Amino acid sequence: MNRDDLWRRFVIVTPYLWLLMFFLIPFGLVLKISFADPIVAMPPFTSLFDFNKAPGESFYATLDNYRFLLKDDLYRISYLKSLKIAFFSTCLCLLVGYPIAYAIARASPVWRNMFLFLIILPFWISFLLRVYAWMGILSTNGVINNLLLSIGLIEQPLQLLYTDFSVYLGIVYSYLPFMVLPLYATLAKLDFDLNDAAADLGAKPLTVFRDVTLPLSIPGIISGSLLVFIPALGEFVIPALLGGLDSLMIGRTLYDEFFGNRDWPLASAVAIILLLMLVVPMMVFQHYQLRETDQRE
Amino acid sequence: MTQVSPAQSAEKPAWLDPATKPFIRVEGVTKNFNGFTAVDNVDLEIYQGELFAILGGSGCGKTTLLRILAGFERPTSGRILIDGADMTAVPPYERPVNMMFQSYAVFPHMTVEKNVAYGLKKEGAPKAEIQTRVKEMLELVQLDGFAERKPHQLSGGQRQRVALARALVKRPKVLLLDEPLAALDKKLREHTQFELMNIQDQIGVTFIVVTHDQDEAMTLATRIAVMQAGRFIQCGTPKEIYEYPVNRYVADFFGTINLFEGTVSRVEGEGMEVECGAIDAMVKAKSFETIQPNTRLTIAVRPEKISITKEPPDHNDKSVLKGVVWDLGYHGNLSIYRVKTDSGVIVQVSAQNRIRSAERVLEWDDVVYLSWDVQSSVVLTE
Incomplete structure (x- = not known):
């Protein structure tokens, strides 16, 4: 085997090793814990194999x-709430x-x-800081309320923070x-001659958009939507900081099970179900x- | 090859007949882009059934002019009239004009059939009519059997025919073609050239072709307008432009030409003698314009108008140069000679290989005489 082959093999194997170590093994561990019972010990769950027995x-196992996840409404409500918030945020x-x-795609190159x-640019500032900034803007004593009060538009401060509204705002802003x-990447690739051609054949501007631009940007819509939907579904920080008591999302529930109740097996089961909910849209x-890609070839 | 517009009688082309009205009139059209003038006060009259070519190098404004005709650009000033109606402010989707794009712009997410039917659907034509017209059109461009294909399953030539069918199916009054053959390889280009001419002949639509390729313009067009820096510098039949170019740019743009600068030394009626210092010769020429002695001008001679012989020619009304064969190229149907004159200038000559022979008549370094007739000298004052 010459050096090129060795190098090639190394390049191919490395990402797989990475995935194995940081994704597949942790996933296996969580899966294993989800089949255990909680106990008061360290670690706080029964082991899958007990060789002393x-x-x-x-x-x-x-x-x-x-079963508990199915029985208790709390989980069903959190999952549904997460799905709802993730879905509407994506829209x-x-x-x-x-x-x-x-x-942007139609602007001049400069x-x-x-x-x-x-x-x-916003990525240059820590995500957490930006969410905290929103708390400052939205709170009852915050920028918006003070502004509205001072120009006399409202008499009482509005409850903006700790509502579904603030959660949506935070997620849409962040993602x-x-x-x-x-979307930009897809739209920038579109040949604008196609728009001209449709107009030339008798389509008015809105029809051109419906017939040409929109169908050809579907790949961008799908990848953009998944990039928003997937992290939004498991989002923890935004509902925890900006959300109210009724904005209970699954990320929060997961956190509570792990760190509040120390019920690692139940938390693992919550995580596994969440993962399944994410794997389906990814597939x-x-x-x-x-x-x-088949079509392009 | 000259063609006669099908709408007209064979004797007289439309543009020479004062009784015919132009179908398309471009009146003083100017287009500015942020201080840059792409099209500069262009006037143009095109007659029904013509295959008109607008020819020029890149950035000469020809595509902008085409886009103004299609309605994608609004002229800064001037008017466009098609069939007597003012089209200047009419949006592209309401013009009786269709365009075939250089990139073809075939919709990649639609089948061939849907592509061709698109324009008719936007018109609101009844379904049955759409079906028959699309079918007819696909037959015309020889794409029947490809109706269900997607564009990515077609070759470049087939995609081009989809674009043509899609534009023609709307039965436009004018079809605009932007570099229709640029993306095809040489063989296919020649084939498509004649196909386009046939189709144009069959349906009689007025074609306006924009191209940078003078061969394409010459074979396709009834008339050619040569464009430079946003202006028309010459407009005429291919023959007129080739044989009677108005200036050095046009002469040089169309095919190969030898240019000799000189000073008029003697004028006699239409005839004159021009002393060309660079080739150290007296060139005989004719001009319909009156030219004063001592005028500086350029004599242009096409390579195929020059005869190349080993013996000095005996007619003394010809212009004669003496030189040696510097370079020769065999092209099958003709041979190209590059002859170095005694004064060191290279003159290009082409001669038909009329005799079948494996041996060359002329060899490198042969002493040769170049001669041409009076009427072969083109006098260029610009």
Whole structure:
């Protein structure tokens, strides 16, 4: 084997090793814990194999945690609430992000780079700090309320913080770049001759958008939506800091089970179900992307 | 090759007949882009059934002019009239004009059939009519059997025909073609050239072709307008432009030409003698314009108009140069000679290989005489 082959093999194997070590092994551990019972010990769960017991009884696994998830409304409500918030945040991001991406894609090259820079700029400040900043803006004694009070538009401060509104605002604000960037990438690749051609054949501007631009930007819509939906579904920081008591999302529940109740097996089961909810849309996306590349060839 | 516009009788082309009205009139059209003038006060009259070519190098404003005709750009000043109606402010989706784009702009997410049917659907044509017209059109461009294909399953030539069918199916009054053959390879280009001419002949639509390729313009067009820096510098039939270029730019742009600068030494009626210092010769020429002695001008001679012989020519009304064969190229149907004159200037000559022979008539370093007739000298004052 010459040096090139060795190098090639190394390059191919490294990402797989990375995935194995930092994704597959932790996943296996969580999966294993989700089949255990909680105990007051360290670690706080029963082990899958107990070699101190008789050979027939050394293996112990239970589905109790999953049964409990089905039985207790709390989990169902959190999952549904998370799905709802993630879904509507994704829609809002799409509604806000599409025109932005479109405008950037059609801008002159100088402006385009400027706009892209502005889109990425917020990442230079810590995510946590930016969410805290929103608390300052939205609180009853915050910037917005003070402004509205001072110009006499309202008499009582509005409850903006700790509501679903603030959660949506936080998520849309934080994840908008993840929507705009893939949409921009798709829209910038579009041949604007196609728009001219449709207009030339008798389509008015809105029809051109519906018939040409929109269908051809579907790959960007899908990848942008997944990039927003997936992290939004498991989001913990934004609902924890900006959300009210009724904005209970699954990330918060997961956190509470782990650190509040120290029920690691139940928390693991919550995590596994969440993972399944994420894997399904990802597989749909993969399928779509494969079809897309097939078409291009 | 000259063609006669199909709408007209064979004797007289439309543009020479004062009784015919132009179908398209471009009146003083100017287009500025942030201080840059892309199209500069252009006037143009195109007649029904013509295959008109607008020819020029890149950045000469030809594509902008085409986009103004299609309605994608609004002229800064001037008017566009098609079939007597003012189109200057009419948006592209309401113009009786269709365009075939250089990139073809075939919709990648639609089948061939849907692409061709698109324009008719936007018109609101009844379904049955759409079906028959699309089918007819696909037959015309020889794409029947490809109706269900997606564009990525087609070759470049097929995609081009989809674009053509899609534009023609709307039965436009004018079809605009932006560099229609630029993306095709040489063989396919020649084939498509004649196909385009046939189709144009069959349906009689007025074609306006924009191109940078003078060969393409010459074979396709009934008339050519040569454009430079936003202006038309010459407009005429391919023959007129090739044989009677108005200035050095046009002469040089169309094919190869030998240019000799000189000073008029003697004028006699239409005839004159020009002393060309660089080639150290007296060149005989004719001009319809009156030219004063001592005028500085350029004599242009096409390579195929020059005869190359080993013996000095016996007619003394010819212009004669003496030189040695510096370079020769065999092209099958003709041979190209580059002859170095005694004064050191290279003159290009082409001669048909009329006799079948494996041996060369002329060899490197042979002493040769170049001669041409009076009427072959093109007098260029610009």
